[in-house]
Amino acid sequence: MSAMVHSDPELLHESALQETELGDAETLVREAGWNQVADDWRIFLELGMVYAVRNSARRVVATAAVLLYSGRFAWISMVLVASDYRRQGLATRLLRRCVSDLVARGLVPVVDATPAGRTVYTGLGFQDRWGFQRYSAPFVRPDGVALSTSGDVLIRPINDDDWSLLCRYDAHAFGADRSTLLTRLRGRASGAEFAAWRGRRILGFVLGRNGRSAMQLGPLTADEHTTALALLERALAGTHGPIYIDVADSKSALRRWLQDRGFAPQRPFMRMVHGSVVEFGDVARTMAVAGPELG
Ligand SMILES: CC(C)(COP(=O)(O)OP(=O)(O)OC[C@H]1O[C@@H](n2cnc3c(N)ncnc32)[C@H](O)[C@@H]1OP(=O)(O)O)[C@@H](O)C(=O)NCCC(=O)NCCS
Numbered sequence: 448m449s450a451m452v453h454s455d456p457e458l459l460h461e462s463a464l465q466e467t468e469l470g471d472a473e474t475l476v477r478e479a480g481w482n483q484v485a486d487d488w489r490i491f492l493e494l495g496m497v498y499a500v501r502n503s504a505r506r507v508v509a510t511a512a513v514l515l516y517s518g519r520f521a522w523i524s525m526v527l528v529a530s531d532y533r534r535q536g537l538a539t540r541l542l543r544r545c546v547s548d549l550v551a552r553g554l555v556p557v558v559d560a561t562p563a564g565r566t567v568y569t570g571l572g573f574q575d576r577w578g579f580q581r582y583s584a585p586f587v588r589p590d591g592v593a594l595s596t597s598g599d600v601l602i603r604p605i606n607d608d609d610w611s612l613l614c615r616y617d618a619h620a621f622g623a624d625r626s627t628l629l630t631r632l633r634g635r636a637s638g639a640e641f642a643a644w645r646g647r648r649i650l651g652f653v654l655g656r657n658g659r660s661a662m663q664l665g666p667l668t669a670d671e672h673t674t675a676l677a678l679l680e681r682a683l684a685g686t687h688g689p690i691y692i693d694v695a696d697s698k699s700a701l702r703r704w705l706q707d708r709g710f711a712p713q714r715p716f717m718r719m720v721h722g723s724v725v726e727f728g729d730v731a732r733t734m735a736v737a738g739p740e741l742g
Contacts, residue, residue: 461544464488464497464510471507472497473659475527482658482691483525483740490514490631490741491525498541508532511541513549514741516623520555520720520727524740526564538567546571546721556721559739565717573719578696579736582710583661587683587690600650602677605633605640609649613642616649620668621742622727628741632656638685639664643674653678654737661689667735672700675734683708693736701734 464472469485476483491497491512500509509532512525523545528537549556559579560568605613610633614626633640636655639662643650651669655662664682669675679701683690693716694702702712716739736742 461498461500461509461541464492464499464507466492468499468507472499472510472525472527475507475510475529476659478530479527480660481527482660482663482738484657484659486635487656487658487740488525490628494627494631495522497525498544500537500541502532509537509541511538511545512740513545514628515552515554516621516625516742517618518554519623520557520725521549522740522742523549523556523558526558526567538564539571542567542571550722555725557742558719558721559716559736559742560719561714561716561739565719568719571721573721574724576718576720576724577730578715578717579693580696580702580715581691581693581713582702582705583689583691583713584705584708584710585689587686587708599645600674600677601644602641602681603644605642605652605654609642612647612649613652616652617666617668620729620732621666622729625742628737629654632737636662636664636686639682641678641681641685643669643678650674651678651732653682655682655686658691661691662686663738664690664692665735666733666737667692668732669734670732672698672734675701676704679704693738695730695733695735697730698734 469488472488495512495514497510497512499507502508508529510525510527514522526538546556558568614629618624632654635657639655642652651674653667655664667675
């Protein structure tokens with residue numbers, strides 16, 4: 448396979464993934480056992496950029512996507528190489544292309560790496576920042592015990608009037624305005640979208656989205672651990688079927704709480720930043736990320 452790849456001139460060039468190629472992109476997702484659906488790819492096509500490498504039959508065999516976040520940093524994700532084309536430098540080439548584009552624009556590239564991806568990115572100047580773990584459950588196991596927050600904290604479904612405050616709250620916690628992205632996620636798991644309030648002050652929120660194999664919950668962002676649990680409890684009550692949630696390693700009490708409800712660790716990720724390490728966001732409030740492809 449290696450000789451065929453290197454003699455194939457099409458593989459020497461990467462160019463933008465087209466909407467008509469989403470079927471190929473979904474095949475790569477399926478092969479890797481990932482959770483994204485066509486709506487997720489459209490986020491990258493419409494808010495960012497996807498590079499694709501094709502074989503001589505014009506089938507997409509490798510991808511890498513970029514999302515820009517408010518002029519400071521950018522996410523690189525959806526780094527997928529079809530199994531027959533691995534270990535031939537395709538991921539390295541796509542990463543180099545994404546990184547050089549971003550650095551030329553003065554942006555710091557960030558990735559949330561799988562263990563296999565991390566081996567590629569470490570050699571390209573990315574440094575570990577902090578880890579998180581995907582927890583999964585085949586279904587929600589309610590424990591029947593209602594969680595209490597302090598009396599004046601109200602958990603309620605997100606409505607239109609909340610949206611601009613919620614996006615500003617997220618921007619402080621995440622480190623950049625990503626309201627366009629959050630707007631694209633909103634409504635994909637309407638039963639799992641909640642915010643916590645004390646009067647007109649927002650204390651946290653949770654969103655979710657449908658996926659190929661499971662409903663993904665996240666981001667889950669909150670000032671306090673107890674608020675995060677109360678949000679999560681409401682979100683879980685509003686979902687059915689398999690669930691994924693990507694919890695920061697530092698949130699050990701949240702991880703224990705999930706395990707008590709039948710969640711098990713599925714796979715680790717490492718947040719990695721390219722070049723000189725910049726700090727952004729408020730890790731303390733980041734209970735669960737939106738997902739490794741989104742930050
Ligand atoms: C991870 C992945 C993208 C790597 O793609 P690739 O095109 O095979 O990577 P490259 O050929 O550019 O690898 C460059 C180097 O990284 C390291 N590397 C890549 N894959 C590795 C693996 N599975 N195990 C150990 N080292 C690996 C090697 O040092 C390799 O150099 P070498 O082949 O000369 O030894 C691919 O295996 C894949 O699609 N995996 C499933 C999805 C995934 O995890 N994506 C990463 C998301 S963060």
